[in-house]
Amino acid sequence: MPIENGYEKFKKDVFTLTKIDLNAYKEKQMKRRIDTLIGKNKCKSYDEYVALIKNDKERFEEFVNFLTINVSEFYRNPEQWELLDKDVFPKLIEKFGNNIKIWSAACSTGDEPYSLVMALSRHLPLEKIKIIATDIDKQVIAKAKVGLYSAKSIANVPADLKKKYFTEIGGSYQISDSIKQRVEFKEHNLLKDSYPTGCHLIVCRNVLIYFTEEAKEEVYKKFNAALVNDGVLFIGSTEQIMNYKEIGYDRAQSFFFIKNNK
Numbered sequence: 001m002p003i004e005n006g007y008e009k010f011k012k013d014v015f016t017l018t019k020i021d022l023n024a025y026k027e028k029q030m031k032r033r034i035d036t037l038i039g040k041n042k043c044k045s046y047d048e049y050v051a052l053i054k055n056d057k058e059r060f061e062e063f064v065n066f067l068t069i070n071v072s073e074f075y076r077n078p079e080q081w082e083l084l085d086k087d088v089f090p091k092l093i094e095k096f097g098n099n100i101k102i103w104s105a106a107c108s109t110g111d112e113p114y115s116l117v118m119a120l121s122r123h124l125p126l127e128k129i130k131i132i133a134t135d136i137d138k139q140v141i142a143k144a145k146v147g148l149y150s151a152k153s154i155a156n157v158p159a160d161l162k163k164k165y166f167t168e169i170g171g172s173y174q175i176s177d178s179i180k181q182r183v184e185f186k187e188h189n190l191l192k193d194s195y196p197t198g199c200h201l202i203v204c205r206n207v208l209i210y211f212t213e214e215a216k217e218e219v220y221k222k223f224n225a226a227l228v229n230d231g232v233l234f235i236g237s238t239e240q241i242m243n244y245k246e247i248g249y250d251r252a253q254s255f256f257f258i259k260n261n262k
């Protein structure tokens, strides 16, 4: 049941509690999801729900987790990873050499940054690889650090890499330490925190779809500033950057954009 009153105040309360600014997320979709969750928690108003999560750490974490929508999988949209392997990585290495700075922004449970390490291991020795992986949600980062995945989430990993870098444990798959060691996880809010600089590749997929157009544009501009000239931005397969030319990108392939030198 939709909750009629109090969403404006609720957004302020959520910001105070979590530092997540719900104004930057598409409102209709977000409110519908939140109202459903509140209903499941048997609360009748936003205030009642805020009081609940303030006093119950588990419910609070459930809320943040729910809010941030963190489904992921290894090699999500494999055809894009094929392009990364055949085209993007070789060109980046040719242009910038072996020390490539890669940022997996909104990395969720680690599937994406670990996929990046494995994919790049076809081109560089593991010890040369370093991925910065960030997410707003503590819980997903904790899960990423554990590195235990279902068969379904690793289904798209190429067979040789699966064999080399995963060990089956009671129906789940543990990623090897040699891959884990190449990723540095950090908490980071795309809407609030400062961005790294000098990146050669930024991968940010399946998160900006939840943001308003203004918030999206702001983030794409900040990514532009975070990239070196000719650096690449890799976005999700349902996403687009409408005004990419205006904000400093050329389009390389459908979901890969290059920072232009202008």
Ligand SMILES: C[S@@+](CC[C@H](N)C(=O)[O-])C[C@H]1O[C@@H](n2cnc3c(N)ncnc32)[C@H](O)[C@@H]1O
Binding pocket: 068, 069, 070, 071, 072, 073, 076, 105, 106, 107, 108, 109, 111, 112, 134, 135, 136, 137, 140, 188, 189, 190, 191, 204, 205, 206, 207, 236
């Ligand atoms: C659907 S997952 C995408 C994961 C991965 N990039 C992929 O494509 O499989 C979206 C992730 O964005 C994160 N997220 C949501 N809002 C964020 C924000 N403001 N700053 C950083 N991460 C955010 C969520 O916590 C979640 O882990």
